[in-house]
Amino acid sequence: MATTQTSRIPFLGFVESPANKCWSLKKIRQVGFASFVGQRNRTQSFCVGRSYFSSSPRRIHNNGSGSGGGGGGGFIQKNCQDGSSSSSSNVEDDQNNKGLLLGAERDASGAVVGFSLIPQSGEEKAYAKVPNGEEDATADAETGDNIYIEINYTAIFVTAEAAPYSKTGGLGDVCGSLPRALAARGHRVMVVSPRYLNGGPSDKRFANAVDLHCPTKVYCFGGVQEVSFFHEYSDGVDWVFVDHPSYHRPGTPYGDVFGAFGDNQFRFTLLCHAACEAPLVLPLGGFTYGEKCLFLANDWHAGLVPVLLAAKYRPYGVYKDARSIIVIHNLAHQGVEPAVTYKNLGLPSDWYGAVEWVFPTWARTHALDTGEAVNVLKGAIVTADRIITVSQGYSREITTPEGGYGLHELLSSRKTVLNGITNGIDGNDWDPSSDVHIPSHYTLNDLSGKVLCKIALQEELGLPVRPDCPLIGFIGRLDFQKGIDILLSATPELMQDDVQFVMLGSGERQYEDWMRHMESLYPDNFRGWVGFSVPVSHRITAGSDILVMPSRFEPCGLNQLYAMRYGTVPVVHKTGGLRDTVENFNPYAQEGRGEGTGWTFSPLSRENLLAALRIAVGTYRDHKSSWEGLMKRGMERDYSWDNAAVQYEQVFGWAFVDPPYVKSNQKEDK
Numbered sequence: 001m002a003t004t005q006t007s008r009i010p011f012l013g014f015v016e017s018p019a020n021k022c023w024s025l026k027k028i029r030q031v032g033f034a035s036f037v038g039q040r041n042r043t044q045s046f047c048v049g050r051s052y053f054s055s056s057p058r059r060i061h062n063n064g065s066g067s068g069g070g071g072g073g074g075f076i077q078k079n080c081q082d083g084s085s086s087s088s089s090n091v092e093d094d095q096n097n098k099g100l101l102l103g104a105e106r107d108a109s110g111a112v113v114g115f116s117l118i119p120q121s122g123e124e125k126a127y128a129k130v131p132n133g134e135e136d137a138t139a140d141a142e143t144g145d146n147i148y149i150e151i152n153y154t155a156i157f158v159t160a161e162a163a164p165y166s167k168t169g170g171l172g173d174v175c176g177s178l179p180r181a182l183a184a185r186g187h188r189v190m191v192v193s194p195r196y197l198n199g200g201p202s203d204k205r206f207a208n209a210v211d212l213h214c215p216t217k218v219y220c221f222g223g224v225q226e227v228s229f230f231h232e233y234s235d236g237v238d239w240v241f242v243d244h245p246s247y248h249r250p251g252t253p254y255g256d257v258f259g260a261f262g263d264n265q266f267r268f269t270l271l272c273h274a275a276c277e278a279p280l281v282l283p284l285g286g287f288t289y290g291e292k293c294l295f296l297a298n299d300w301h302a303g304l305v306p307v308l309l310a311a312k313y314r315p316y317g318v319y320k321d322a323r324s325i326i327v328i329h330n331l332a333h334q335g336v337e338p339a340v341t342y343k344n345l346g347l348p349s350d351w352y353g354a355v356e357w358v359f360p361t362w363a364r365t366h367a368l369d370t371g372e373a374v375n376v377l378k379g380a381i382v383t384a385d386r387i388i389t390v391s392q393g394y395s396r397e398i399t400t401p402e403g404g405y406g407l408h409e410l411l412s413s414r415k416t417v418l419n420g421i422t423n424g425i426d427g428n429d430w431d432p433s434s435d436v437h438i439p440s441h442y443t444l445n446d447l448s449g450k451v452l453c454k455i456a457l458q459e460e461l462g463l464p465v466r467p468d469c470p471l472i473g474f475i476g477r478l479d480f481q482k483g484i485d486i487l488l489s490a491t492p493e494l495m496q497d498d499v500q501f502v503m504l505g506s507g508e509r510q511y512e513d514w515m516r517h518m519e520s521l522y523p524d525n526f527r528g529w530v531g532f533s534v535p536v537s538h539r540i541t542a543g544s545d546i547l548v549m550p551s552r553f554e555p556c557g558l559n560q561l562y563a564m565r566y567g568t569v570p571v572v573h574k575t576g577g578l579r580d581t582v583e584n585f586n587p588y589a590q591e592g593r594g595e596g597t598g599w600t601f602s603p604l605s606r607e608n609l610l611a612a613l614r615i616a617v618g619t620y621r622d623h624k625s626s627w628e629g630l631m632k633r634g635m636e637r638d639y640s641w642d643n644a645a646v647q648y649e650q651v652f653g654w655a656f657v658d659p660p661y662v663k664s665n666q667k668e669d670k
């Protein structure tokens with residue numbers, strides 16, 4: 001709903017009075033960052049990307065819903081001369097603009113120090129003053145209500161995958177959902193990722209993305225490379241797809257049946273260069289995102305972005321006010337290539353040190369191996385303004401030799417800018433009361449549909465239909481990280497019990513073959529679904545009683561969150577995000593009513609996994625009310641993205657408080 005138009009005026013803040021849920025405008029005086037630092041504790045966020053201290057009016061337009069606003073926001077749309085927007089727009093309502101005038105505010109010397117919106121008639125009460133930098137500004141002088149200052153960011157996600165356009169795992173989920181959650185909170189958000197075409201049905205996911213006819217040249221790999229950009233605006237987000245022939249081939253985003261693509265360094269270097277250009281050259285909604293933005297580089301594929309900002313743009317005055325955050329979803333993959341490939345990255349020659357990496361002697365492959373390499377993720381950790389990992393537990397683990405994959409010392413040295421924020425889950429996609437992929441729906445108050453999902457799953461997979469038999473599920477990549485070797489060693493013994501075990505996964509060939517072998521050995525108890533299928537993953541999540549996750553390490557883990565939402569009880573190795581999100585069952589707590597949402601075990605071993613699963617199975621069989629309590633407590637947990645988005649906003653604010661990364665010799669030069 002369009003309600004209020006504002007002009008493009010810096011230093012305006014929009015303030016919500018939560019008590020009466022009535023939006024009102026309050027004046028924020030012109031201040032430097034320092035004043036806002038003082039407000040950190042009492043504001044939802046306090047920094048902006050696109051125009052410092054200009055507040056996007058989108059929140060106001062939508063009366064808090066944040067659902068509108070095409071790439072560029074309402075006021076941008078209105079000022080667009082060429083009307084070239086492909087975004088939906090907030091149509092301005094002139095009627096609602098009449099009440100506001102702009103008033104300059106001057107200090108004793110007469111210098112303008114701020115602006116305020118002045119009501120034209122009789123509404124002074126709605127525009128109470130917010131004195132800057134004073135702690136008591138949290139309370140409205142008139143009503144005593146708390147004041148929240150809404151300041152919006154211009155955020156650019158750079159990622160190798162974003163659901164629903166591309167997804168091979170959790171990275172796709174997060175980069176599909178978090179941008180939407182931030183856009184819904186009023187931020188201007190762009191996601192830049194490749195336009196993968198593999199000749200299969202998944203190509204149609206890009207069908208609505210239109211060519212922006214903005215061919216752009218970037219320099220890397222010894223020459224000029226040309227990319228083009230496709231764009232779709234949906235759910236408040238500008239989805240920008242980088243197009244290049246190297247993204248058009250059969251397979252997944254990273255490889256095919258023969259393994260990882262040999263030119264991945266090229267493909268993702270290109271992505272990073274293109275992503276750095278996108279905010280400068282793409283007129284989304286009529287206006288570019290501009291230089292004062294915040295880049296969120298996800299994992300190593302996007303890790304060159306902070307390095308490029310620091311090495312290629314900032315020294316020349318571009319992106320001087322931008323900030324970057326490296327979001328680590330998985331430290332095990334760092335984009336390491338031989339040192340001679342440095343020249344491919346399109347970085348100035350004197351920046352080698354940023355990505356320089358020397359393997360320890362024990363990790364070298366032969367006597368003449370000097371261990372020299374380039375490490376893109378390391379470069380990102382060095383040059384990014386902030387670092388986020390996807391859970392607090394993991395943010396601690398990566399600073400230890402056990403969890404740091406060789407980067408623990410570097411990460412420890414950057415602890416002051418390192419934060420862990422637990423992922424959320426998409427409550428629309430993953431909701432047992434409305435999930436389009438499952439045969440019956442159910443809720444916290446009526447669980448009857450869950451057993452129907454279980455029966456349907458047993459039928460679908462050709463297992464004996466036995467609603468009373470405990471059904472254990474596993475969903476995930478079949479690799480070392482997921483503890484698949486431990487699962488493999490425990491399965492024959494688990495099959496001696498009266499349980500059913502269903503696995504969905506793809507990955508290493510040996511594990512896929514093993515799943516087929518297990519199926520032939522235990523036809524009544526085991527089913528392995530080799531491949532990647534989102535609908536099947538939903539049906540296993542809904543139809544299982546227990547979800548097992550013996551991950552060796554798990555930065556956050558999404559499947560345990562989905563499982564809890566679906567009343568499926570997780571049994572997990574106590575590590576990283578699994579430790580943070582699954583609360584161990586205690587039947588004696590709460591005067592015998594119990595507490596906890598699943599079982600955690602540690603250390604990771606076949607014996608401990610089996611013991612935890614047996615306790616879970618025993619509880620399922622013999623303690624029905626305890627089981628129902630476990631299911632319900634899991635379903636009640638709030639892992640919505642909105643929670644996580646608020647924490648991201650906080651870190652965005654901190655990113656802008658500090659000056660951006662500048663290489664030390666440049667500091668000295670000045």
Ligand SMILES: Nc1ncnc2c1ncn2[C@@H]1O[C@H](COP(=O)(O)OP(=O)(O)O[C@H]2O[C@H](CO)[C@@H](O)[C@H](O)[C@H]2O)[C@@H](O)[C@H]1O
Pocket residue numbers: 168169170171173174329330390423475476477504505506531532533534537554555556557558559577
């Ligand atoms: N065969 C299959 N068919 C269908 N769907 C499948 C599938 N295999 C996996 N999935 C889906 O892919 C996602 C996997 O997410 P995870 O968070 O568990 O792991 P992943 O290791 O990919 O992500 C990394 O990034 C995420 C996001 O930050 C972190 O949570 C995680 O710890 C980190 O390892 C889930 O949505 C799951 O349902």
